[in-house]
Amino acid sequence: MTKIEIQTLYEVMFTDYPDIVNVAQVQAMLGISRHLAYALIGDGDISGMKIGNAYRVPKINVIRYALSAGNPQPAA
Template sequence: MFRQYPDVIDVHTLQKMLGISRHHAYRLITSGRIKGRKVGKSYKIPKVYVIDFLLQNDEADTLAQKGNS
């Protein structure tokens, strides 16, 4: 899953992976639903946490349904 992406991503890449807005991406990170760490002025997110979010979260189901409509 997501083999074309590096092991550690930024917010912009998270947006592309999930098809979400910048605002939504930051909400997911700051709320802790997707784990990330602020390094300098930007967030770094291990790809494994994005996959974990997709596999275990009801919100991910909602995102997938929006993408299919």
């Protein structure tokens, strides 16, 4: 997927969410359980960072995961 394609998807997917989301927002965006959201972030399937005791995830990482969920790719 090219940078332009990703930029286009970023502009149209999950427009109601901020650029950095929390676990509850990841859960809502993907329609998954809180437990699965934490597992995906903790395992690195969705790249995020822990700030204090809360995870923060760039929205683009959720979009990338949503696009690759049906077609997993090996880690680089």
